[in-house]
Every structure is written in structure tokens, then in C-alpha cells.
Amino acid sequence: MPQRKEPGSVGLAKKKFFTFCDPPHEMDLEGGGRLGPVTLAYETYGRLNRDKTNALLILHALSGDSHAAGKYSADDRKPGWWDNTIGPGKAFDTDKFFVICSNVLGGCQGSTGPSSIHPATGKPYALSFPIITLNDMVHAQRRLIDHLGIERLFAVTGGSMGGMQALQWAVSYPDRVLASIPIATTAKHSPQQIAFNQVGRAAIMADPNFNDGDYYDREVPKDGLALARMVGHITYLSDDSMHEKFGRRLRGKKTLGYNFNLDFEVESYLRYKGDAFVSRFDANSYLYITKAIDYFDLSLPSGSLVKALEKVKSKFLVISFKSDWLYPPYQSKEIVKALMVNGVDITYCEIDSRYGHDAFLMDEGEMLKILRNFLENVASRHGIAVPATGS
Amino acid sequence: MPGTRIDYSVILGLVPPGAKVLDLGCGDGTLLAGLVQAKRVTGRGIEISEEGVRACIAKGLTVLQGDIDEGLRDYPDRSFDYVILNQTIQAVKKPDVVLSEMLRVGEKGVVGLPNFAFWRMRLYLLFNGRMPKTEFLPYEWYDTPNIHFCSVLDFEEYCRKKSVTVEKRIFLSTDRGGRVLKGVRPNLFAESAVYLLSRRQPAAAERTG
Numbered sequence: 026m027p028q029r030k031e032p033g034s035v036g037l038a039k040k041k042f043f044t045f046c047d048p049p050h051e052m053d054l055e056g057g058g059r060l061g062p063v064t065l066a067y068e069t070y071g072r073l074n075r076d077k078t079n080a081l082l083i084l085h086a087l088s089g090d091s092h093a094a095g096k097y098s099a100d101d102r103k104p105g106w107w108d109n110t111i112g113p114g115k116a117f118d119t120d121k122f123f124v125i126c127s128n129v130l131g132g133c134q135g136s137t138g139p140s141s142i143h144p145a146t147g148k149p150y151a152l153s154f155p156i157i158t159l160n161d162m163v164h165a166q167r168r169l170i171d172h173l174g175i176e177r178l179f180a181v182t183g184g185s186m187g188g189m190q191a192l193q194w195a196v197s198y199p200d201r202v203l204a205s206i207p208i209a210t211t212a213k214h215s216p217q218q219i220a221f222n223q224v225g226r227a228a229i230m231a232d233p234n235f236n237d238g239d240y241y242d243r244e245v246p247k248d249g250l251a252l253a254r255m256v257g258h259i260t261y262l263s264d265d266s267m268h269e270k271f272g273r274r275l276r277g278k279k280t281l282g283y284n285f286n287l288d289f290e291v292e293s294y295l296r297y298k299g300d301a302f303v304s305r306f307d308a309n310s311y312l313y314i315t316k317a318i319d320y321f322d323l324s325l326p327s328g329s330l331v332k333a334l335e336k337v338k339s340k341f342l343v344i345s346f347k348s349d350w351l352y353p354p355y356q357s358k359e360i361v362k363a364l365m366v367n368g369v370d371i372t373y374c375e376i377d378s379r380y381g382h383d384a385f386l387m388d389e390g391e392m393l394k395i396l397r398n399f400l401e402n403v404a405s406r407h408g409i410a411v412p413a414t415g416s
Numbered sequence: 417m418p419g420t421r422i423d424y425s426v427i428l429g430l431v432p433p434g435a436k437v438l439d440l441g442c443g444d445g446t447l448l449a450g451l452v453q454a455k456r457v458t459g460r461g462i463e464i465s466e467e468g469v470r471a472c473i474a475k476g477l478t479v480l481q482g483d484i485d486e487g488l489r490d491y492p493d494r495s496f497d498y499v500i501l502n503q504t505i506q507a508v509k510k511p512d513v514v515l516s517e518m519l520r521v522g523e524k525g526v527v528g529l530p531n532f533a534f535w536r537m538r539l540y541l542l543f544n545g546r547m548p549k550t551e552f553l554p555y556e557w558y559d560t561p562n563i564h565f566c567s568v569l570d571f572e573e574y575c576r577k578k579s580v581t582v583e584k585r586i587f588l589s590t591d592r593g594g595r596v597l598k599g600v601r602p603n604l605f606a607e608s609a610v611y612l613l614s615r616r617q618p619a620a621a622e623r624t625g
Contacts, residue, residue, distance in 0.1 A: 340478075361480060362490045373480045374469045391466075395473050402476035 033113050035070040035124075038095035038105060040135055042066055045168050048144070052165065058155025062144070065169050066091045066135025067127035070111060071119030072412035073175070079409050080175045081117055081400075082166065083107065083126040084183030084190040087257070087314055088306060090134035093126035094119075109388045116393040121404065121411050122179065129190075130165040131157045131313040139309035140241065151309055152238035159186070159321045163193045170201070179409055180400060182206035184385035185352065186314070189321050192360065195339045196323060202339040204403050206396065209349050209385045211356035212330050212363070213322035218351065221260050222315040225253030229308045238309050250308040251299030258298050263348040263381030267291060330363040340370040342399045344392060346384040347377050372399065422594025423502060423528050424450060426586050426610045430526055431455055435497040438462070438522060440484045440514070441504030445472035452477070460496070485509045491521040502528035503552075503608075506562040512578075519580065525613040531587075531606045533567030538604075550607075551590070568603040575613065584612035 044064040046052040051061030068091045073080060083093050085106065094111035096104050111117040111124050128136035131154070139154040146153075170178065181194045181202050188210025195205040211218070232249030234240055262270075271291040275281070278288070287293045324330040341364055345357035354375050364371045376391055378384040385392065403409075424447050431437060433455045439448045442461030445468070451457045461479035463469050472479035485508050499522030501514065506529065508514050518525045530553060531537075540548040547557045555562065566574070568587070575582050587597040587606035597606055 342473075358482075365480070366490055366492065368495070370478050371480065372469075372473060372478050373482070374466065374473065375481050377466055391470065395470060398470075398474045398476075402473075406476070 034104065034108065035095040035112050035119050037099075038068050038070070038092060038097055040066055040068055040091060040097075042135060043169050043172050045172070052161070054155050055158040055160045056156040058157075060130075060137065060155055060157075063130065063137045063165055063168075064135070064141070065127045065130070065137075065165055066132075067125060067169060068092060068094075068105075069126075069173075070094050070124040071122055073123040073173075074410045074412040076410065077175050078177065078179060078407075079122050079404075079412060080170070080173070080178050081122040081124045082170070082178050082181045082194070083111070083117070083124060084166075084181060084187035084194075085126060085129065086183065086185040086187050087311075087318065088254075088302065089187070090132065091126050091128040091136075092134070094124070106386065110393060110396070116396040117182075117400070118397070121409075122400070123412065125169075125173070127166055127169055129162045129186075129314065131162070131310060131317060133307035133310040134305075136165075138307065139238065139313055140307045149241045151241065154309070154313060156316065157313060158317050159189050159193050160197065162317065163190055163197055166190075166194075167198060167201070177201050177203060179404070180204040180206060182208065182396075183210075184208040185210055185382065186318050188352075189318070189323075192323055193321075195337050195341070196333060199336045199338040203407060204342065204400075205337075205339045206342045206344070206399070207357075207360065208344045208392075209346055209352050209357075209382055210360075211321075211352050212333075212360050213324055214319050215356070219319045221256060221351075222319050224256050226312050226315055228252035228256070229312060232308075235308070238312075240308070245303070246308045247300075247303040250303050250306065250311060251296075253308075253311055254302040254306075255295040255299045258295060260351040261381060261383040263350065263379060265348060265379040266381055266383075269379070270294075330359065331366050334363050334367050334369070337364065337367060337369055340403065341372065342395070343371065343373045344385075344395065345373075345375050346381070347375060348379050349382045349384065351382040422588050422590070422596070423608060423610055426588065426596065427451075427500065427502060427526055427528065428454055430584065430610070430612050431457060431498050431500075433457070436460075436495075437498045437500060438491075438496040438518075439500045439502070440488075440518065441501065441507070442472060442477075442479060443468050445475045445477045445479065447500070447502060448472070448477055448479075449475045457498075484514055487513070488517040488521050493520055494523060496522040498522055498524050498526060500526045500528075502526065502610075503530065505529050506564050506566075508564065511564050512574075515574075515580070516578070519613060519615045523614065524583070525580075526610065527571075527613060528608060528610045529566065529571060530608045531568045531603065532565040533569065533603045534607045535604050536607075552608075568606055568609050571609070571611070575611075579615075581614045582611055583614055586610045 046061035046063045051059040092105040093107045094105040128134045131138045143150045181191045188207035191207040229249035232246030234244045235246040274290045276290045276293040345354040361373045437457045439461045448459045452459045469481045499518040537548040587602040588608045
């Protein structure tokens with residue numbers, strides 16, 4: 026038995042950039058637009074093995090970025106967004122796998138998005154940025170994977186919007202994905218999900234500072250963006266987890282205020298989450314990415330999900346959470362059924378968690394065990410070599 | 417294989433190497449893993465409990481968390497060579513539907529069931545006047561997941577009525593660490609039974625009356 030390292034951190038992370046599709050070779054977008062040059066910000070953890078078969082592509086959710094694990098400096102307060110899952114000895118074991126995470130196209134953490142400079146005007150794109158789709162995001166990632174010299178990804182995985190990309194990868198590039206792990210996600214956005222996204226977009230656009238998206242040299246629409254985040258955050262939690270986390274506890278006071286100041290802990294928590302979000306996220310990116318999610322419907326153009334998944338070759342692990350009311354288990358089951366009919370090697374688990382949609386980001390011991398076991402079994406069955414040690 | 421349950425080794429003997437197998441109610445995947453290992457079958461499992469599914473994933477099995485009562489309707493006809501329903505039929509809500517579905521999606525069905533007419537059960541009820549409990553059926557009447565018991569005779573009558581062909585029947589006892597019964601009167605002496613079933617062709621059914 027090889028000695029297992031203590032579960033730990035990937036250490037210091039470094040954001041890297043890859044730029045492609047320089048004019049006149051712009052990227053053709055699903056919505057008809059063209060975009061170039063395109064930059065993707067990405068981070069990698071662990072090492073690629075000699076035959077480049079151990080690459081694990083992590084796909085982030087709406088508000089995520091390329092910083093999935095580790096810290097940028099020793100005194101960084103918070104590690105990457107999936108640090109409990111990625112690292113030596115963890116579920117996505119960086120002793121075994123080469124983990125890649127890139128900021129999506131349209132994002133605001135280093136990848137080309139509405140806040141990037143339009144090369145023709147020298148000013149931020151703002152709303153002149155073309156409409157993008159999840160398909161476009163995945164095509165851009167494929168360019169990055171080409172650039173890294175990887176022919177076939179060992180696995181693609183993510184939760185929520187990340188899960189949609191994991192599905193899209195298996196459909197768009199069936200020969201380039203060995204295993205796909207969509208978590209807490211759907212094959213098409215439901216009217217309820219679209220409705221919540223629209224409330225978020227309406228909040229941003231109703232902000233007096235929105236100025237048709239042209240706000241980069243002035244005050245940003247922070248109230249609208251914070252409100253969008255607050256609404257979003259409610260949908261990520263569950264009734265149970267809100268009871269547990271806040272109850273009806275008062276914040277900073279012993280008695281009710283009988284006014285419109287904040288009384289309850291849940292109120293100040295949402296306010297805090299909203300304000301914190303404004304400091305790291307661009308309102309226009311929020312518009313573009315939520316729109317991309319709303320457009321997501323894997324069953325198009327035929328309308329049949331079974332048909333859409335016909336060419337899939339990767340094996341699948343689909344995970345949902347019982348208390349997730351934003352992406353309820355029935356949506357995962359629809360994916361499972363359509364894959365099953367196509368004879369795909371698919372495993373499905375519905376985890377009995379109380380944390381709602383956010384469960385995939387919490388330290389869910391059961392989910393982590395499932396991910397670890399699944400990946401280890403696929404790796405051993407396909408003879409995926411552990412990268413050589415040493416630098 | 418020491419420590420292997422007798423019904424597992426019987427089923428292992430029924431399934432040919434390389435077959436495509438679906439195990440309904442596969443539990444922690446012990447039987448399915450055994451089939452994958454010993455017979456190199458392509459194995460799929462359906463299991464209702466999260467705990468069971470996690471155990472199956474740890475064994476490297478392909479398993480879906482789901483309720484077999486909700487149906488196998490999404491599986492195309494004949495998508496498996498063998499569909500196994502071992503020690504599960506007594507716990508499903510609609511055994512009739514599950515049995516007919518398993519013979520639609522599979523060429524052959526393997527059903528393992530406890531025999532409620534086993535002599536110990538009879539004596540237990542006769543002398544104690546209480547619902548029988550055994551090592552394998554240890555539940556109280558009010559908390560048992562087992563809701564559809566039948567005897568060997570009942571099951572065979574069902575097969576006749578529904579034109580299901582019994583290709584093989586193996587009767588088991590848990591005595592002496594588990595053994596196959598060779599003698600007569602299985603409805604009295606078998607503690608459990610394993611059936612290999614197939615869907616009788618309509619023409620053949622007419623000929624044999």
C-alpha cells in the first residue's frame with residue numbers, strides 16, 4: 026500500500042492566461058456574434074502524467090472563477106472555491122490528477138467578458154459584448170485544453186452551471202471526455218430557474234447607476250447587483266438550512282426594532298453576501314452569464330434529450346441533492362433516463378443533504394467519498410498513470 | 417468462495433460469462449460485484465437506498481439510485497441478457513408489474529425469494545400464533561419492508577397463469593451453512609428458492625396448453 030499523504034492544500038495558486046482567436050480569426054458564437062481575441066484565465070494544480078491522460082477539468086458555477094483551490098499568497102484569507110475537494114489526498118487528488126479550472130467566457134475574473142477592453146474602441150465592451158451560450162464557453166475551454174496538449178480529459182465536473190458545462194462537454198466532444206460528473210444540475214433551464222435569473226437581471230437594470238451597462242468609469246450598479254445576489258443566495262439555501270443557520274435570531278439587538286432597519290440575522294447575512302459580491306463581480310457579467318444559463322437546453326434542436334445524448338461516449342456519474350429545490354433531483358433523473366436509454370454507463374446518486382443547492386460546495390463527506398471512489402475506479406480500470414514524482 | 421451466501425453462488429452458476437446483467441435492488445452490490453469479477457458480466461444495478469448506492473460506487477459498480485416500483489419503462493425491450501431480482505420481490509409494491517417488466521427488458525429473469533410455506537414458518541405460526549420471524553426475515557409485522565410473501569407453490573402458479581416459463585428451479589436451505597435441496601416437497605422443506613425464468617413464446621404457449 027502506498028502511503029497516503031495527509032489531506033492538504035495545493036499550496037500557492039497562480040493565475041495563468043491563454044489568448045486565442047486573434048482577429049481576423051475570431052471565434053464564431055452560437056448566437057451569431059464573433060469574438061476575438063479571447064483570453065481565458067485558468068489555474069492548474071497537480072501534474073500532468075507522461076501520456077497526458079490524468080487531466081480533470083473543473084467547471085465553475087455562475088459566480089465562480091478559475092481560483093478553485095489553494096491561496097494566492099500565504100496570508101490570503103480564503104482559499105479557492107472548491108478547496109475542500111481539490112488537493113493532495115482529497116476527492117480530486119492532486120497527487121494523481123492534473124486539475125484545471127478556467128474562468129468562463131463572459132466572466133470577470135480574467136477571462137474575456139463585458140468588462141474587457143474592446144480592441145476596436147479601446148473601451149470596455151459593456152453591452153456591445155456579444156451574447157454567449159454555454160456551448161460557446163465549452164468551445165473556448167476546448168481551445169485551452171488543445172493548448173495544454175491534452176487529447177482526452179480524464180474527467181469533466183462541476184455543480185450547477187458547471188454541471189451544465191460537464192454535460193455540454195460530453196455532447197460536444199464525445200471523444201475527448203472519459204468521464205463526466207454533472208452535479209446538482211439540469212439538462213435545460215426550467216421556467217422557475219429562468220424566472221429567478223430574470224429577477225436578478227431586472228434588479229441590475231433597474232439600478233439608476235446601470236446606464237445601459239456603460240458604468241465602468243463611474244459608480245457601478247452595486248445596489249442592483251447586490252439585490253440580484255441576495256435573491257440568488259436564497260435559492261441556493263434550503264428552508265432547513267436557513268432554520269439551522271439563522272432561525273429567527275436577531276442581529277446585534279435583544280428586542281425587535283419596530284422599524285425598517287435590519288432585525289434578523291438572515292437579513293444582515295443576505296445584505297453582507299450582496300455587498301461582498303459587488304466587490305468581486307461585474308454586473309454585466311452577471312447579465313451575460315445568467316442569460317447563457319437560461320438559454321441552456323441540451324435537447325435542442327430536436328427537442329429530444331435522448332437524441333441529443335446519442336453520441337455521448339463518456340461514462341457518467343450524476344449527483345443530486347434531495348433538498349435542492351433550485352435544481353431538484355427530478356431534473357437529474359431526466360438526464361439519467363436519457364443517458365440510460367442510450368446505453369451509457371451511468372451511475373446516479375441522490376444525496377440526502379439538508380443544505381439545498383449549495384450542498385455541492387459544502388463539506389459533504391458523502392459526496393466527496395462518492396467522487397473519490399468513482400474517480401479511483403475509473404482511473405484504475407483505464408490504467409490512468411499517476412504522474413511521476415519530483416519537480 | 418468461503419462465506420458466500422448460498423443464493424449468491426447459485427445465481428453465479430446461472431449467469432453465463434460476459435452476459436449483460438441488471439440487478440434490481442442490488443443492495444451493497446455484493447452479488448453484482450461477484451458477477452463482474454467471476455463472470456466478467458457487464459453489470460448494472462438499481463438500488464433505492466443512498467447507503468447501498470454509495471457501497472456499490474465504492475466497489476466500482478455502475479448503479480442507479482431509484483425505485484424499481486417506479487418502473488423499468490425507460491429501458492428498451494431486451495436491453496439485458498439477465499435481470500436479477502434476488503430477495504427483493506417480497507418488498508416491492510407491485511410484484512406483478514416488476515416481474516413482467518423484468519422479462520420485457522431482459523431475455524431471462526432470475527428471481528430469488530423466501531418460501532413462506534417453509535416448515536419452520538408453518539410451525540412458528542401454528543404453535544406461537546405469531547407472525548413468523550427468521551434469521552433472514554427478522555422484522556416485526558409493523559416495521560417490515562416485506563409486504564408480499566408467497567410460497568413456492570404460489571409463485572409457480574403465478575408463472576403458469578402469466579405464461580412465464582420456469583427454465584430452472586433451485587431450492588435452498590440455510591442448514592449447514594447453506595445447501596441446495598435435492599429431495600421432494602420443496603414447498604415444505606425449501607427455505608428459499610431461485611428461479612430462472614423466460615417469457616414463453618405465444619406459439620409455444622398454445623402448444624403446451
